Structures are given as structure tokens and as C-alpha cells.
Amino acid sequence: MKDKILVHICCGVDAVWALQKIKEEFPDSEIKGFFYDPNIHPEEEYELRWIETERICNALGIECIKGEYELGKWLEATKGYEHVPERGERCTICHDLRLKKTAQLAKKLGYNKITTVLMMSPKKDFDVLKEVGEKAAEKYGLEFVAIDFRKQGGVEKMNKLSKEFEIYHQNYCGCIYALFQQRKGLEYIPELVSFGKGRLPGSREELLFIKDIRTFAENEGISCTEQVFEFIGWKLISSTMKIRKEPVQHYVLPMSKSIKGILRGKVTKIEEKEDRFVLFLNKSNLQIWILKEPLKEIPLEEPRFFNHPIFIVGIDQKEKLSIGTKVEFTLKTEFDPDAKSQNLIIGNINAPEKIFFHSDTLSDGSFGYQPEEIKRKIKEEKEKILKGDLCLIITGAETLGKLGKLYFKENSQNTLYL
Ligand code: SF4
Numbered sequence: 001m002k003d004k005i006l007v008h009i010c011c012g013v014d015a016v017w018a019l020q021k022i023k024e025e026f027p028d029s030e031i032k033g034f035f036y037d038p039n040i041h042p043e044e045e046y047e048l049r050w051i052e053t054e055r056i057c058n059a060l061g062i063e064c065i066k067g068e069y070e071l072g073k074w075l076e077a078t079k080g081y082e083h084v085p086e087r088g089e090r091c092t093i094c095h096d097l098r099l100k101k102t103a104q105l106a107k108k109l110g111y112n113k114i115t116t117v118l119m120m121s122p123k124k125d126f127d128v129l130k131e132v133g134e135k136a137a138e139k140y141g142l143e144f145v146a147i148d149f150r151k152q153g154g155v156e157k158m159n160k161l162s163k164e165f166e167i168y169h170q171n172y173c174g175c176i177y178a179l180f181q182q183r184k185g186l187e188y189i190p191e192l193v194s195f196g197k198g199r200l201p202g203s204r205e206e207l208l209f210i211k212d213i214r215t216f217a218e219n220e221g222i223s224c225t226e227q228v229f230e231f232i233g234w235k236l237i238s239s240t241m242k243i244r245k246e247p248v249q250h251y252v253l254p255m256s257k258s259i260k261g262i263l264r265g266k267v268t269k270i271e272e273k274e275d276r277f278v279l280f281l282n283k284s285n286l287q288i289w290i291l292k293e294p295l296k297e298i299p300l301e302e303p304r305f306f307n308h309p310i311f312i313v314g315i316d317q318k319e320k321l322s323i324g325t326k327v328e329f330t331l332k333t334e335f336d337p338d339a340k341s342q343n344l345i346i347g348n349i350n351a352p353e354k355i356f357f358h359s360d361t362l363s364d365g366s367f368g369y370q371p372e373e374i375k376r377k378i379k380e381e382k383e384k385i386l387k388g389d390l391c392l393i394i395t396g397a398e399t400l401g402k403l404g405k406l407y408f409k410e411n412s413q414n415t416l417y418l
Pocket residue numbers: 039040086087090091092094095173174175176177178
């Protein structure tokens with residue numbers, strides 16, 4: 001009888017070499033993937049790892065089933081082990097939960113063997129995985145295939161392939177407890193914080209958008225490449241603005257520096273510009289911009305580096321702000337020196353015609369594209385893209401001063417369209 005192997009998959013990076021190794025070792029077997037990882041936190045990270053897993057499985061011609069995101073079940077199972085270090089009892093429970101579910105599904109689908117690409121990770125204990133896997137398989141009358149994928153240069157092959165496939169490489173195992181332990185001392189944990197409803201530059205949401213479009217384009221047979229670039233990220237933690245002690249709605253211009261304590265001052269000068277009034281204070285170099293329209297967030301037209309705070313209000317505040325008006329502010333922002341974003345190139349980068357989109361949005365979700373718009377364009381222009389006559393480019397960090405476009409310009413010979 002032909003062997004049927006159900007492979008538990010945790011992420012694209014661990015899967016890319018391990019799946020090829022399984023194919024090599026079991027050339028006559030039927031192989032299917034099973035992405036079951038309720039340990040991953042937050043859900044956007046779970047989705048990102050799934051998208052990358054799906055992309056790799058598609059490229060390797062392996063069907064993959066997406067399991068349910070049963071976070072509650074995982075939290076319940078690991079209760080009491082929150083503070084145990086990585087590779088301890090919590091991890092054993094975590095492996096057990098995932099491999100039992102894999103065995104259960106394998107039984108249901110008529111598969112006779114199970115395995116897991118977790119055995120690829122240098123951070124996991126191979127013997128523990130083997131023991132847990134064997135017990136889970138035995139429970140359902142199956143065989144557990146234990147392969148140490150790391151041997152014979154497996155880790156190097158995995159690293160090489162994940163670079164070639166441009167797979168998203170996470171920097172933590174997956175669960176919230178491991179994250180807390182790794183990020184000790186930080187005021188907030190960037191991985192767990194979604195700022196606003198949009199896809200901010202360098203955020204997981206922005207990356208998820210890119211990966212989703214990439215999977216779509218590749219399923220249409222179009223080759224894609226990514227250009228990853230680093231920049232200094234900025235995040236607003238909190239802000240308040242008061243005019244004569246009354247709180248007012250406002251936005252803060254990106255790259256504004258924090259204010260120590262409370263800043264109280266008086267308006268001393270007002271300059272009129274084409275689209276706004278700029279107000280200066282008697283103290284500090286803080287500015288207030290009164291838009292000549294209702295309040296809205298503004299994307300940066302060009303890069304702005306660590307700079308004086310700028311508070312933005314709508315035209316409805318014009319009457320309240322004049323020379324001598326008392327104002328007060330608080331502002332807490334964070335800079336991230338290791339922020340990363342990416343450009344996605346769909347088709348041949350040297351195509352004579354290029355169409356640009358961008359992946360990020362403002363924090364309220366405005367100033368951006370819906371994935372459907374870009375997918376529709378890919379479908380409509382598929383023939384032209386495949387012929388090499390047209391290339392679609394999705395740039396990142398547009399709202400922080402068109403950083404992705406600038407990077408593309410510096411790193412591509414053809415700058416005609418910028
Ligand atoms: S550290 Fe990794 S293996 Fe251990 S419990 Fe967390 S997610 Fe599971």
C-alpha cells in the first residue's frame with residue numbers, strides 16, 4: 001500500500017527544506033501538509049505564517065490544509081506553565097497539542113504516517129519531539145516519522161532556500177509567553193501592538209498585504225521578487241492637546257519627538273501657507289498646523305527625521321487659536337531603528353511599462369489600496385506582465401515620505417517612471 005504522510009507545518013522557513021527532504025526520502029508516498037499552530041500570537045502573525053506556508057507548499061506542489069486557530073484551547077493547555085523557559089514543559093505540551101491534532105486528522109483522512117517540520121528548527125529538542133510525536137501517532141494507530149532535518153547541512157540548506165524563496169523569517173517562536181521572555185524590559189512589545197486600523201509602514205499588516213498579493217500573483221504563474229529595506233520607524237504611543245484647558249482632537253505628524261512631561265505655552269506667531277496655518281509658541285519649537293479643511297491624517301511627502309513635534313488640527317479650531325492663546329501638550333513616541341519594509345515587484349523589473357501601488361496606509365486605513373484592486377489589475381494585465389511588457393510594483397512605507405519608491409529608485413537602473 002502506498003504510504004500517506006501528513007506533515008505538521010509551523011511556518012514556511014521550517015517547511016521549505018524539510019518538505020523537500022520528506023519528498024526525497026519517501027518518493028512514492030502521498031504527502032499532505034497540515035498547518036495547525038494555535039500557539040502563535042497575535043492572529044496577524046498566525047495569518048502571515050500561514051500565507052508563507054501556503055506559498056511554499058504551492059511552489060513545491062504539496063497540498064496544505066489550514067487548521068483552526070484554537071488559541072483558547074492552547075492557552076488552557078499551557079496554563080500554569082506561562083513562566084517556564086523555552087524548551088521546557090510548556091513547549092512539550094505545545095508540541096503534544098499540535099501533533100495529537102495532526103494524528104487525529106491523519107486518521108480521519110486515512111493517512112498512515114505523520115511527521116512535523118518542527119524537527120527542522122535548531123531551537124527545538126529533537127528527542128522531545130520524537131517522543132511526543134511517537135505517543136501521538138501511537139494513540140491513533142499510526143507511525144511517526146522522525147527525521148533530523150538539521151543533519152547533513154540541513155540548516156544551511158534551509159537558510160539558503162528561505163533566502164531564495166524570500167520567506168518571511170519570524171524572530172520569535174510563536175507564543176505570547178516566549179515573546180514576553182524575549183522582549184523583557186521593553187515598555188511595549190511591537191509584535192503585539194497594532195497601531196490604528198491601517199497598515200502602517202513596517203507593520204505586520206503591511207507585510208501581510210504584500211505576501212497575500214505575492215501568493216495571488218504566483219498562483220497566476222507570475223514571478224515576483226521582494227526588495228527589503230530598513231528605515232527608522234516611528235510610532236505614536238500617546239498624545240494630548242488642550243486649548244485653554246479643553247482637550248481637542250488632533251493628529252501628530254510622523255517623526256515628531258516626544259515631549260518630556262507636560263508642555264505649556266502661548267501662541268506667539270501665525271504664518272499662513274497654501275493649505276494650512278502654522279502656529280509657533282513662546283516655548284519650544286513645537287508647531288501647530290491648522291488645516292484649511294476638516295481634520296485628517298497627512299502622509300509625509302518626503303522623509304522627515306527625528307524632528308520637532310507638530311500637532312495637526314482641523315479648520316474648526318481656527319477660531320479658538322490666536323496670538324496669546326494658552327495651549328498644552330503631552331506626547332510620547334517611539335523610534336524603531338530596526339524597522340523594515342519591502343517593495344514587491346510583480347513581473348519583470350525591466351519591463352518598459354511600470355505601474356506603482358503602495359502597501360501601507362495611514363493609521364485610520366485611508367490613503368491605501370484594497371488587495372482586491374491590485375489582484376484585479378494583476379488578472380486584467382496578466383498577459384502583458386507574462387510577456388514582460390508590464391511590471392507592477394508595490395512600494396512600502398509610502399506614508400513616511402515615499403521611502404519604498406526612493407529605495408526602488410536607488411536600487412533599480414530604470415528610474416524613468418519615478
Ligand atoms: S516557545 Fe514555541 S514551542 Fe514553546 S510553547 Fe511557545 S510556541 Fe510552543
